[in-house]
Amino acid sequence: MENHFHTIEPCEKLKEYVACYYFIKSDDQDFTSKHYSFPHTYNALSIYKDSSFDSKPSNFSVRQSLNPNYQIFVQVKKQAPLMVNISGKVNRVTILFKDFGINHFINEPLSKIMGYEKDQFNSWKDDPHFPEFMVSLFSIDDEQEKGRIIDKFLLQRFAPIPLSYLESAVALLCNFEKNLSIEKIAAQFNVSLRSFNRNFKDVLGVSPVEYRRIAQFRYSIENKFFQTQFKRLTDIGYESHFYDQSYFNKIYHKLTGSNPKTFFKSIERIGDDKLIFQFIKK
Structure with a gap:
C-alpha cells in the first residue's frame, strides 16, 4: 500500500497552514490494504471519490461504490490508533492541515465538524467554487496539477481568524x-x-x-x-x-497499541517522513 501514497507540498502562501497534500489511488477493483494511523495534532481532511464507508471508534473501512459520489471527512483527533481498511478502487486526496491551519478555511468551530463518527464535512458545500473544485480535482491524474488545484481553492477560501491567546x-x-x-x-x-x-x-x-x-x-x-x-x-x-x-x-x-520498541520497529515513514503508518502485511 505504501507505494500508493504520494505527497507534495502546498504553495508558499499556504505552508504556514498546510503540512502537505497526499494522494492514495488504485484502479484495481480487487485492491485491498490495511494500515494503522496514529494520533496527531494536525488535522487530516480527506476527500474520497466513489466510495462508501463503515465507521467504528477504532476502525474506518472504505469500499468502492458503484454510485458516483464525493465525500469529505475531517478525522477525529483520536487518543488511540485507527485502523483504516481499504478495498476496491480508491481515489483519495488528503489535505494535512497544521495545528491551527484548518480554522482559517472553515466557518464554524473545528469541534463541530470533525467526522468519521459524525456526519460528513459540509463546511464548503455552499462555496460557489466548490463544485468546480471537486470535478477538477478528480479529472486529472497529475499530482502536481492536483496540488495547484487545491492551492487555488484554499486561497479562495482563506479567511484568517484571530486566535487570541x-x-x-x-x-x-x-x-x-x-x-x-x-x-x-x-x-x-x-x-x-x-x-x-x-x-x-x-x-x-x-x-x-x-x-x-x-x-x-x-x-x-x-x-x-x-x-x-x-x-x-x-x-x-x-x-x-x-x-x-x-x-x-x-x-x-x-x-x-504497543510499547515504544515494537512501535518503532513496525512503522513506515512516507512522503519525506511527513506520514507515519503501520501497514498490516497480507
Whole structure:
C-alpha cells in the first residue's frame, strides 16, 4: 500500500497552514490494504471519490461504490490508533492541515465538524467554487496539477481568524520541561479553566490535556527520527520529558497499541517522513 501514497507540498502562501497534500489511488477493483494511523495534532481532511464507508471508534473501512459520489471527512483527533481498511478502487486526496491551519478555511468551530463518527464535512458545500473544485480535482491524474488545484481553492477560501491567546497557550502546553498545569496556563491569560477548555476544544478539536498528550507523543517521534544523538529508547523518553520509562510505555500503549520498541520497529515513514503508518502485511 505504501507505494500508493504520494505527497507534495502546498504553495508558499499556504505552508504556514498546510503540512502537505497526499494522494492514495488504485484502479484495481480487487485492491485491498490495511494500515494503522496514529494520533496527531494536525488535522487530516480527506476527500474520497466513489466510495462508501463503515465507521467504528477504532476502525474506518472504505469500499468502492458503484454510485458516483464525493465525500469529505475531517478525522477525529483520536487518543488511540485507527485502523483504516481499504478495498476496491480508491481515489483519495488528503489535505494535512497544521495545528491551527484548518480554522482559517472553515466557518464554524473545528469541534463541530470533525467526522468519521459524525456526519460528513459540509463546511464548503455552499462555496460557489466548490463544485468546480471537486470535478477538477478528480479529472486529472497529475499530482502536481492536483496540488495547484487545491492551492487555488484554499486561497479562495482563506479567511484568517484571530486566535487570541491560544497560540501562546499551545506553546506553553508544549513546553514539556516546565510542564505547567492546565490551571496555571489558563491563569496566565486571565481566563477561567472552563472557558480555556471550551475555547481550546473549539479551535483544536480536543481538550488541552488530550492535545498535550498527543503533542508529547509526536515530540518523542521527532526525537527518535531526527535527533541523531538519541539512540536508546530510554534516552528518547528522557529527552521527551516523560516522567519515567513506565509512563513512557503507558502513553505509547494508549496511543499506538504497543510499547515504544515494537512501535518503532513496525512503522513506515512516507512522503519525506511527513506520514507515519503501520501497514498490516497480507
